[in-house]
Amino acid sequence: MEKAHDVLIRNLCEHTALAPEDLAEIRALTFTLRDFESNEDFIRQGDEPEHSVLVVSGMVARYHLLGGGGRQYLAFHLTGDLPDAQGLFIDQMDHGLSALGPASVAFIPHRELFIAFRRRPSFGLAIWRETLLDAAIFREAITNNSARPMQARMAHLFCELFYRARAAQLVRGNRCPLPISLAQLGETLGMAIATVNRTLAELRRSGAMDLREGELIVLKWRDLQRLGDFSPTYLHQKRQSSPPA
Amino acid sequence: MEKAHDVLIRNLCEHTALAPEDLAEIRALTFTLRDFESNEDFIRQGDEPEHSVLVVSGMVARYHLLGGGGRQYLAFHLTGDLPDAQGLFIDQMDHGLSALGPASVAFIPHRELFIAFRRRPSFGLAIWRETLLDAAIFREAITNNSARPMQARMAHLFCELFYRARAAQLVRGNRCPLPISLAQLGETLGMAIATVNRTLAELRRSGAMDLREGELIVLKWRDLQRLGDFSPTYLHQKRQSSPPA
DNA sequence: CGAAGAGTTGAAGGAGATCAATGGCGGTGG
């Protein structure tokens, strides 16, 4: 099974030029593959991680636990992402990871990664860059959830996910997988579930997008982008591809 | 002038054990020191950075520009912080930096940092860790601005800043510098300025804190912590110091 | 002395939270 390696390489190449030696180093990594079912938690807040996680297929979410038992979702990760390169240097997880839909995930021992970093520093830098990209997405989430009205907030999230899905080659025609419930959307965007529903209904009525059967369908990219005040520069993609639709 | 080096070393030691060789490498770094006045912008969204920034004294803010000319403040940085280690790997700044009060800032050429990373990989890892800490703070900001009611939101921000100021040895008695206006607080927490004022008035009335003449005064740390639902684990400080007051 | 900026306060209105009820769908067990 070499898929995990390929998926990681493709993702890193999105923003970094890797030497053949780096590719070899990556292909030499060993990992454990595990499948999770929808909404299964597999890393908990408070855990002391010894492995890094690579999304091989499906989607993975990161979340904070709230006092009342609720969650705040922080980020969503697609095929090729390393949702917790963070954990590499952190004693104790300050957030949890769960599968959004069914997902398969590769666990890579920290020890092995550190050895690879030593042998190929440029590989380490690529992963570093990956974590900085992550941080840029967090920053945008702060702005999104703090400064944008509900409709724009939701539209922006859809834009980002679709744009990233496109880079991850997960878009088929005008749709990409997005196995998320309304409640989870609410816990992502900081809005009540009733508002999620009404806002989503508005967006559907606008004809810009739809969300059905775990798939996000973008009907009018330009409109959705405008509604969401979305500009993809913060994603820092190297090969700035032409607009999705 | 060696202060800049010391300040960086102290900050990194907060979470990482550095070898003497690392210290030497840091002390060998050359930099340009610049002073800025209150609210002066010194790195703009869209810039292509060739230097990293180290806060030597005062406070530095990071912000997104909004469509209407407004701002969303993303993070505040104290003495010893590297507010844009992000910029190390990023072609184009997705956010700006400004001085909050009067601040002096050291600019370190990226080129020099990369050379130092090559010679002392552990120094690179320390900076990497620093950027991950940054990301943890961003995550908490997402949760703060999305899931907490106004009063808790504000109290949480004050807790975090006071806690970090303490680690940076900026706390004198029960107060630390915080040269921020109500408008800026609003642009940080995603609330209207009138609400900022009223919420701040509540907090003052509770007797837990005060904010006067650019200083944050914590009168009852426990109360403020409770009001803000604040628990400092996400700051990942190595030497978990006893509570501030 | 006047203007500009920051803080303060009141009143009004609205956007979104909350509460509640309904319908659909899939799974489970009688």
Add this chain to the structure above:
DNA sequence: CCACCGCCATTGATCTCCTTCAACTCTTCG
């Protein structure tokens, strides 16, 4: 096979918190 349950989406009604707008003060600075 069908009844029941739980989960999810949907919708309406109400209420509250926050935004908006406006006026006023205080200080600083020209």
